[in-house]
Amino acid sequence: MAHKQNINQIESDAQNNEFIPSDEVLLKLHLDILDEYSHRRNPEGLRKYLSPKLTAIGSAAGEVWTNLDDLIASLAADVEQIPHEIEIFRHSFRVERLNDICAVIWGHFSVRGKTSQGIAFENPDCQMTAVYCLIAGKLQACHLHGSQKQLNVAVENEPWPLHGLAAQLHETAEKYRFLLDNSPVGIMQYDCAGYLKEYNAKFLNIFGTTSEKVANVSFFDISDRQALDALEAALHGRAGYYEGYYRSFTADKVTPLKMITTPIYNAESRVVGGIAIVEDISKHRVTQDRLQYQLQLEKMVSSVAQSLVKAPLERIDKIMENALELSARFFGADRGYIFQVDPAIQTISNTHEWCTNDIKSLIPKYQKYPLADLPGVLDFTHSSAEYFHFEKIEAMPESMGDFKKLLIDDDVKSILLMPLLTQGQFIGLFGYDCVKTSRTWNSEEITLLKIIGEMFSNALLKQRADRQIRNSDERYRFLSENINDIIWIFDVETRRYRYISPTVTRIFGYTPEELMQLEITVHLPPESLEKVNAYLPERLANLRNNRQTRYIEELDQLGKDGRLIHTELTQNWIINQETGHAEIFGITRDIGERKELEEQKRQFEMQRQQNQKADSLGRMAGAIAHHFNNQLQVILGNLELLGMKRQSDDGSKKHVGDAMRATQKAAEMSSMMLTYLGQHQVELNTINLPALCRAQLESLRQQLPVTHQIELTVSADDATISMNHDQLQQILKHAVANASEASADKPATILLNIGRVASEAIPAEHRFPIDWNPLPESSYVCLSVLDQGSGMPDEEISKTFDPFFSTKGPGRGLGMTNALGFMRGINGGITLSCVPDHGCCFTFYFPGFVPAAREKTMISGVPAKALKIKTILVVEDEEMVRFITHSLLENFDYKVIEATDGRHAIEIFKALKKQIDLVICDLVMPGLDGWQTLAELRKMDPDIPAIMASGYDQSMVMRGEHAEQPQAFISKPYNSNSLKEAIRQVISNA
Structure with a gap:
């Protein structure tokens, strides 16, 4: 297996080469050839190492082979003679390279083994020479020459295995001749x-x-x-x-x-x-000389590059000047320099320079020099030139005349300029001048100088970046130490802070050093800690997988004194390139004030919505009351007229009476709508609140279930208020009933407390009416009603005083609504506080006792003499109301003139003002309303008496400043008696 790996490695090393490989590879290949033949005894295996056009010489027997097949066949015959392994020992070979594609290996070795007859042999002095060449990119042996001394074998007549080929000597000689000649x-x-x-x-x-x-x-x-x-x-x-x-x-x-x-x-x-x-090797020597120069040039470039890469910030300028000197001396230039452009790329300045002692410096001359005067340099800014090179300045084109003159004035004979670029942006240039003699730079030199240019660019960029970093560090340090937010760096792996800005002391009470030594559990409450521990693994996975790395969230934290601090965290997750740890670069902002503002905004918005709702309800209730009263006026008037005509029929009289009483009841319901709006004026009484509550306790207890008790405590001696007696009793009755129902069937005690509180101490939350604001620097008598029910959620508190809202079943919900209307009528208010599972507390705030002011009197416009009324002008836009009023007045023997609206009334009055003795005018009409109509009529006759009629409450109608006032007011629906009383009032005021 190892042998196969070696062969594969050699084959791999020998493939697709342009130059002969290393000596080690050559020697390995050579020894593998010997091993293939001697150890493996496999002549065919040699084909992978040998050229098909191989030539070989065996000096001992005079054999010569001119092709690979003949050599393989000869070696195969030799294997038959010596089939066993041949041991090669004491070998020594040397490699000599002839050129880039050819090398020679020669040396000596010793062999020993046994023949096929078992006869041992040994030859201690064998020599071999092999020529290796690159053929089509593959390293192969193309010539072999072997020689040996006479074999020392045990049997004297045993031939050397190769001697069997001696018969082919003549053929071999021919082949040798061919090899020699070619x-x-x-x-x-x-x-x-x-x-x-x-x-x-x-x-x-x-x-x-x-x-x-x-x-x-x-x-x-x-x-x-x-x-x-x-x-x-x-x-x-x-x-x-x-x-x-x-x-x-x-x-x-x-x-x-x-x-x-x-x-x-x-x-x-x-x-x-x-x-x-x-x-x-003459050509080889030329190549060697060129290579030697190239190596020296590359060594110089490498030296410059290394010095610039390793240069600390404070030594960059000096090292760049040293690099200019080293490179300029290498090329035989007299001056080397670096120019940098301004950020706007308008001017250029000589910032670094080296020149020989007898050459003047150009630094003073070229400071903030206009680029427009250097056309060759200007091309660099457009990326239209890779370099600027003239061996002779005189050869520069006329288009560069001004630049050419500058160079001649500077005694420059040859020049090379190259741009300095950073990410494709022109930041300056560097170059060399020859002053004493001319010189040219070839393409290889320029290519390597581009590398120096990149190093200069990187050094300048590093210098700028370091300066920016230092400036940024100073600004960052200033900001981190002075801004209101806390800047921090947190190591996710160690769960420790690496940095915290000093602002943390002002917000949390800890010093940065303290928090950097503590676990995060110290300043996070359990809920926040659970939240952080839950999202850390997910965000870490996002960071590792190049997904989301930026987060903004709110988190409650703990100060050193244990107080809860509402904060907003901005997190940016990064990987620390030095430690490999995930880190969070974060900013913590104290949003306590913002939370308060948001809550105030929420309360304001809720109040605005409640105001809108209250306003809408008010408009609706007022409109309903107005139109309802108009219709009731029609019903009541018709019933009364009917009753007048059926005086003799007792049964009809009863039915008419019942209908009239029902109509009056409906009018009272309409009045209740105005009461909810605080627009129903009632008589105010001076009431001692504790005394009234004590007097009502027994009756209140009787309306409660037997399991419910009621207790009264008084904490303020002076608790006198101005309020309608009946309305106060209703407030007390509805509040106690509401508290009892909240406690349901379980045993409970309803607590009543009477006290006095400053306006500043009245809670702003859940205050009703929503637009009620206590008078500053005032005190209010307060009545608190506390139940022991289950409380009420926040979303329902705002609906508590809505008409017909109830959590206790259908058909309820007007009691507390009326109570709110009563309190609104005296400019008082109510607050509601609830604790889940502990009940609710309604607190009613009554303004301090103020003696009743005299009610505004109506001004009569008629002289103090007996007023005789014969003709009455009725101004009413509702036809049926106008008809009923007309009919009632005719029953009183008055002559009636009808007007459908204010403008109609003015036209009639212009024509008949001498005949009209009294005007009865509706308040709400299309076009001109009652006040405007009265003002126009008084312009024509300042003494004309008037009665104002409206479905709204008198106190609301008479509110405000109006120059013209009526002599009387009549509320709809009115009957004949009310109408008579209003006319009588006009007559009595005359």
């Missing part, structure tokens, strides 16, 4: 006296001589001692080698050549001469 190298055979016995034409060509000139000339007469030693080595049974400049002894020619010599043995294994293989 060899690509010079071959000569000489005797022990140094005279040439045989040579080929290539030999004569290399030495520049002829057959006549070398006849009878001994090589021992040459003066080159090294060449003579190589020739004599073969005569002493050793291989010889020579390489040098050889002067021919027959012609005036000095030739660089390489020569390998090997001895020739006769049948008795005696040295009878030598063979020399000679190669003209």
